[in-house]
Amino acid sequence: MLTDDMEVPILNHINNHSGRQKPLSGGKDAFRNRQKDSEGSMESPNLEFEYGDTDTPTAELSELYSYTEEPEFGLNRDYFEEDFKGHVNDRRWRELGVEEQRAYIMRLLDALEVTDRDKRLKVARAILYLAQGVFDECDTEMDTLHCSRHNIFLLYEMGVFTALLELLSMEIENNQACSSAVRKPAISLADSTELRVLLSIMYLMVEAIRVEMEDDKPEWKSSRETFKTELASPLCNGEPFALLLFTMVTKFCSMNAPHFPMKKVLLLLWKTVLFTLGGFEELQQMKVAARERISLPPLPEDSIKVVRSMRAASPPASAMELIEQQQQQKRGRRSRRPLVKQDSLDTYNERDPFKNDDSRDEEEDADDADNGLEGEVDPLDRDVIIQPPPPPAPLRPPTERVCFPKGLPWAPKVREKDIEHFLETSRNKFIGFTLGNDIETLVGLPRPIHESVKTLKQHKYVSIAEVQIKKEEELQQCPLTLGEEEVEETPAEVVYVGMLPNLSQYVIALLKLLLAAAPTSKAKTDSINILADVLPEEMPVTVLQSMKLGIDVNRHKEIIVKAISALLLLLLKHFKLNHIYQFEYVSQHLVFANCIPLILKFFNQNIMSYISSKNSICVLDFPHCVVHEMPELTAESLEAGDSNQFCWRNLFSCINLLRILNKLTKWKHSRTMMLVVFKSAPILKRALKVKQAMMQLYVLKLLKIQTKYLGRQWRKSNMKTMSAIYQKVRHRLNDDWAYGNDIDARPWDFQAEECALRESIEKFNARRYDKNQNSEFVPVDNCLQSVLGQRVDLPEDFHYSYEMWLEREVFSQPIQWEGLLQAQ
DSSP: OOOHHHHHHHHHHHHHHSSOOOOOOSHHHHHHHHHHHHHTOTTOOOOOOOOOSSSOHHHHHHTTSOGGGTHHHHHHHHHHHHHHHHHSOSOOGGGSOHHHHHHHHHHHHHHTTOSOHHHHHHHHHHHHHHHTTOGGGOSSHHHHHHHHHHHHHHHHHTTHHHHHHHHHHHHHTOHHHHHHHHHOSSOOGGGGHHHHHHHHHHHHHHHHHHSOOTTOOHHHHHHHHHHHHHHHSOOBTTBOHHHHHHHHHHHHHTTSOTTSOHHHHHHHHHHHHHHHHOOHHHHHHHHHHHHHHTTOOOOSSOHHHHHHHOOOOOOOOOHHHHHHHHHHHHHHHHTTOOOOOHHHHHHHHHHOTTOOOTTOOHHHHHHHHHHOOTTOOOGGGTTOOOOOOOOOOOSSOGGGSOOOOSSOSSOOBBOHHHHHHHHHHHHHHHTSOOOTTOOSOOTTOOHHHHHHHHHHHHTBOOOHHHHHHHHHHHHHHOHHHHOOOOOOOOHHHHHHHHHGGGHHHHHHHHHHHHHHHOTTOOOOTTSOOTTTTTOOSSOOOSHHHHHHHHHHHHHHHHHHHHHHHHHHHHHHHHHHHHOHHHHHHHHHHHHHTTHHHHHHHHHSSOHHHHHTOOOOOGGGSTTHHHHSOOOOOOHHHHHHOOOOSSOHHHHHHHHHHHHHHHHHHTTOHHHHHHHHHTTHHHHHHHHTTSOOHHHHHHHHHHHHHHHHHHOHHHHHHTHHHHHHHHHHSOOBTTOOTTTTOSGGGSOOOHHHHHHHHHHHHHHHHHHHHOTTTTGGGSOOOOOHHHHHTSOOOOOTTHHHHHHHHHIIIIITSOOOHHHHHHHO
């Protein structure tokens, strides 16, 4: 556990250097400047961010290592050279032929099987140095990465990964190390040395083999497919490799193994799932193929391409500008200015696309509800229109003005349920009775209704999930007629079957880690310590060392958030494609484990500061630190950070968490009400300040689904947000989201909705995965001879005590024949 002495320098640095605002001073001008810096002003630039499965290969490799692990690079090199020179004279690794390199790797594999832990660790470090690219023989970073890739494929061909897997299983089951770590008051890097070395090699192997390059050899491509199949198949104790890593996560969170290097475990788990199940583009291809397989029409568009082509909207006004606007309004009320019509105000606001009142907080919305809008007039006075003042000069050059697209980016969609509801309402109105689920009969309905139904059917969209739900209902109703379902053994199916018995534990463990790593979380004595693999044995004594460690700790937490968010999103998307009830089961566990308020708590911070944080030291990143000369670090260079406009991993994490929140709440009215109850609207509106189209899209989606519950006053006060939703989010043709007149906006029993879903999930799991659920349908054998003739498995020692059992249970017990006859 982290002691108070250890927490002081770390927390001091985090408060001073992680972007949190210091106490304000210097009057109104200083306040205005700080507000613009902290909350993001209208001058915030567009973020040139391209969303993908991962960051660049170099960035992904550098995030594996903490800055406190830097001395170990030299240690790995020294152990390798000590062993290598003992077997190969006057030659370097890269000078050897491939067969000689294989022979040396085989010698290292033999040495891995020694019983001495220290000798085994030295050999593992030598293998890690090979996987890192024998950087001492390389001149550039690209040269190091190329050599690392060559060595890793060689290591895999020689069976190193299987040997490492056995060693990892031994370390996980090492009860002595676990009990020793539990008793320690403070855990440091030294407690997880063996695990860190093994996990680092495995991560480098998974990451290098996963990434495809144009110049890959044919044998490398075949090795990639073989390795992918191995990782997805039951490698260890009849379970896939990902399940072993999930076990490590739950063991760590239950405080039974506090020394586990959790960042490396989570990174390896994420990359294993990404490699075996597939990334977002592969998911899109799998979705297209799945729709073809069940004879559904093709998707109306490629969502990945549409999102990449979208442009960000202008950010809302800063808080200081809103305060000034309110002061002007108060002065206007005191001088009894004539009232301005609401339509005119909207016209005035539209003339300047950079003027925006969307960042008004919920407290301000409440004030508006009490006092009434300044521009609202009586309908009888509508003939009097007061002209608004001329618009001010634009705040940006005309070339940067917003260009609205000619058409909407998404094709509208309509569910069959929506068409049924529309026809039911129309028949009740015009005919006086309904026809159930019939969407074909239009007799007695007026011509406009015919046109409406035709338009709705043109945009009708049937999802894979709807087909799966319908098929599941048929299987539940006719288990004997339809027979047993043929389940395809996809990688996602294998992972789900493995996770099913302990799914709730895995979900809770991941959310615990996410909570501990969130920047809004306060340090608590009972929270889990995720800093075990970043804290050095000796705490820093100088200001420079303390700053470096503080940056390392913040970076460490950011990487954990990145890995967990990407892992959860991948699992949800793959399970949804594999079977909707698998997705719903994981989603329900996430909701019950308070995932929704946790994500909202994560966003309830200075999100612009988080996305633009500089928690990295470029000169210490691998492989830069092992190839180039190390410059002298100063407090100024650490404070400056890198020159990037934003932090890729933090923006990636934010988008992932928003996508998870969307998946949990989509079409779930009870969960949408949770967003309303937890007052998510002001939090989400602040996230719109980030000028990145994809992030804004998912924020707007979350605002859209709760708009009908927020009330007319909120919609009036946030017309810019409503316009952005209309412009960027897909339309559902009869979704009355903007007015709140939909039947779904009425109150109902939310708990019943979740219970019904839970019942459907349990029936699905019982039917597909419970082997004993069909026992009542097994035929009963009524023939006495065949029943007595069945072979019964008896224990080996039964014949020794058979006579005693016969005497005690049969001969010595009187048989009451009268009682037997009376029972008949």
